[in-house]
Amino acid sequence: MTAESDPDLTTTDPEIAELIQAENVRQRDTVRLIASENYVSSAVLQATGTVLTNKYSEGYPGKRYYEGQQIIDQVETLAIDRAKALFGVEHANVQPYSGSPANLAVYLAFLKPGETVMGMALPMGGHLTHGWSVSATGTWFRSVQYGVRKETGRVDMDEVRDLARAERPKVIFCGGTAIPRTIDFPAFAEVAREIDAILVADIAHIAGLVAGGAHPSPVGSAQVISTTTHKTLRGPRGAMLMSTAEHAKALDKAVFPGLQGGPHNHTTAAIAVALKEAATKEFRQYAAAIVENAKALADGLSAHGFDLVSGGTDNHLLLVDLENKQLPGKQAAKALDRAGIELNYNTVPFDPRKPFDPSGIRLGTAAVTSRGMGTSDMSQVADWIARVVDAERAGDQHAVETVGEEVRDFARAFPMPGLSGDSA
Numbered sequence: 001m002t003a004e005s006d007p008d009l010t011t012t013d014p015e016i017a018e019l020i021q022a023e024n025v026r027q028r029d030t031v032r033l034i035a036s037e038n039y040v041s042s043a044v045l046q047a048t049g050t051v052l053t054n055k056y057s058e059g060y061p062g063k064r065y066y067e068g069q070q071i072i073d074q075v076e077t078l079a080i081d082r083a084k085a086l087f088g089v090e091h092a093n094v095q096p097y098s099g100s101p102a103n104l105a106v107y108l109a110f111l112k113p114g115e116t117v118m119g120m121a122l123p124m125g126g127h128l129t130h131g132w133s134v135s136a137t138g139t140w141f142r143s144v145q146y147g148v149r150k151e152t153g154r155v156d157m158d159e160v161r162d163l164a165r166a167e168r169p170k171v172i173f174c175g176g177t178a179i180p181r182t183i184d185f186p187a188f189a190e191v192a193r194e195i196d197a198i199l200v201a202d203i204a205h206i207a208g209l210v211a212g213g214a215h216p217s218p219v220g221s222a223q224v225i226s227t228t229t230h231k232t233l234r235g236p237r238g239a240m241l242m243s244t245a246e247h248a249k250a251l252d253k254a255v256f257p258g259l260q261g262g263p264h265n266h267t268t269a270a271i272a273v274a275l276k277e278a279a280t281k282e283f284r285q286y287a288a289a290i291v292e293n294a295k296a297l298a299d300g301l302s303a304h305g306f307d308l309v310s311g312g313t314d315n316h317l318l319l320v321d322l323e324n325k326q327l328p329g330k331q332a333a334k335a336l337d338r339a340g341i342e343l344n345y346n347t348v349p350f351d352p353r354k355p356f357d358p359s360g361i362r363l364g365t366a367a368v369t370s371r372g373m374g375t376s377d378m379s380q381v382a383d384w385i386a387r388v389v390d391a392e393r394a395g396d397q398h399a400v401e402t403v404g405e406e407v408r409d410f411a412r413a414f415p416m417p418g419l420s421g422d423s424a
């Protein structure tokens with residue numbers, strides 16, 4: 001492992017090399033509908049596997065605690081400038097290791113332990129880090145949680161307003177992980193303004209749609225925007241915090257030295273690449289196609305009698321309540337996985353079942369859109385999902401396997417971004 005002896009991965013560790021190869025093939029041969037996942041481009045992948053991983057650079061461009069930052073400062077500055085331009089924000093921090101630490105930095109910046117935060121309850125579609133009980137954010141802080149209306153499956157803004165007036169949270173989170181509808185940022189901003197709270201828009205799921213003009217932007221409504229970079233945005237695993245100039249210092253201090261040490265510079269470079277890609281006309285078309293595909297998938301599933309939470313979707317995501325299909329979400333998800341259709345079981349609002357074995361499944365169209373699949377492909381996928389769910393309920397494993405063969409042939413026909421050469 002010195003310069004004289006520096007064999008490649010297949011030589012050094014054939015076990016890991018083979019597993020990576022197998023995952024390449026699995027991702028190629030699967031219809032991937034996990035709403036938080038995607039395929040990054042070869043350019044993004046390349047940036048992550050570079051010598052930038054060797055460099056320590058605690059601090060920020062121009063204010064580092066280690067020498068040798070001639071190049072790293074330029075990389076991080078590019079990422080920051082691209083984030084600011086793409087989202088139209090005054091400040092961007094590209095160092096959070098992932099979405100959860102990014103949100104923790106928000107707490108550190110604006111709240112003391114025991115102070116009140118308001119977020120959407122996890123079983124209603126919120127994220128763990130929005131104050132859910134098992135998360136540090138729900139134990140170290142006083143958390144109050146809102147949900148959706150039972151009749152509409154949509155956020156109950158009356159409940160949000162009443163709860164905010166009664167509990168006076170210092171920070172309000174909007175956004176979540178299983179919200180199939182447009183987030184009304186101005187309505188949240190009005191509530192936050194009334195009680196002088198800081199509004200945080202967590203756009204982890206929809207960042208690519210916001211960047212591509214397929215979902216309204218929180219800029220002008222939320223003082224702070226938190227996002228992952230690896231979901232609809234199609235970047236590497238990572239996160240960003242964006243804000244008005246007023247909150248820049250507090251957020252930067254919270255990320256470093258508040259929570260983290262050295263930033264992951266290989267990730268920062270890949271974020272910069274993803275942001276450049278997201279600023280193109282093609283990406284705007286991509287974002288629009290994600291939403292069109294989600295609507296087509298929703299139409300296809302509705303035609304097969306599936307019960308969609310909120311009746312449909314405005315974004316990349318669908319939440320399906322399987323109660324009327326008499327099949328638990330977990331059993332459906334596992335059967336679909338055997339058939340090469342990958343998604344996750346998920347609680348639905350007011351779920352009578354337990355979180356580890358809930359009533360629903362969650363689907364998203366970002367990854368399949370990255371493969372170049374279109375709306376007619378989505379109705380085909382909906383047909384397969386219906387066939388698998390019916391077969392699984394009837395205990396017909398042969399029918400599940402038959403769908404699996406069709407799915408594999410179908411998926412293979414679509415080029416896979418980032419597929420390493422020798423898998424093709």
Ligand SMILES: *Cc1c(COP(=O)(O)O)cnc(C)c1O
Pocket residue numbers: 036098099100101103126127129175176177202203204205228238
């Ligand atoms: C995915 C997600 C996160 C957390 O991201 P990780 O990178 O998994 O830690 C935070 N908030 C929301 C709304 C998310 O969807």
